[in-house]
Amino acid sequence: MGFRLPGIANAKRSLTRSLSSSKSLDIPRGYFAVYVGKSERKRFVIPVSYCNKPMFFDLLSQAEEEFGYEHPMGGITIPCSEQTFLDLTARLSD
Numbered sequence: 001m002g003f004r005l006p007g008i009a010n011a012k013r014s015l016t017r018s019l020s021s022s023k024s025l026d027i028p029r030g031y032f033a034v035y036v037g038k039s040e041r042k043r044f045v046i047p048v049s050y051c052n053k054p055m056f057f058d059l060l061s062q063a064e065e066e067f068g069y070e071h072p073m074g075g076i077t078i079p080c081s082e083q084t085f086l087d088l089t090a091r092l093s094d
Contacts, residue, residue, distance in 0.1 A: 026045075027045050028045075030047060030048050030049075031045050031046060031047055031048060032045070032046065032048055032075065032076075033045050033075035033076075034046060034075050034076045034077070034078050035075050035076070035077045035078065036077075036078045036080065036081075036082050036085040037078075037079075037080075037081070037082055038079055038080075038081070041077060042082055043075065044085070044089075046089060050089070050092055053092050055088060055091065055092060056088065056092060059078055059080065059085075059088065060076070060078075062078075062079060062080075063076060063077060063078050063079055066079045
């Protein structure tokens with residue numbers, strides 16, 4: 001038994017577009033770029049495996065609500081402070 005998450009399909013399309021851009025040359029295989037911040041955004045390259053983590057999935061859901069999946073910067077934009085994002089990724093990498 002399965003269920004569909006339409007937002008994930010849109011995120012995959014967005015990731016495919018962002019990974020095919022010229023900035024993708026500096027992103028290793030198995031990673032993707034995200035932009036973090038509300039006004040000034042900083043670029044982070046993170047493992048795709050984070051997408052399987054519930055805490056990160058919640059953060060992606062918040063990003064979808066605030067920004068949708070059309071991102072002019074080419075990567076997914078995450079609407080939180082840089083420090084919050086760093087704290088979350090530190091917990092995910094443990």
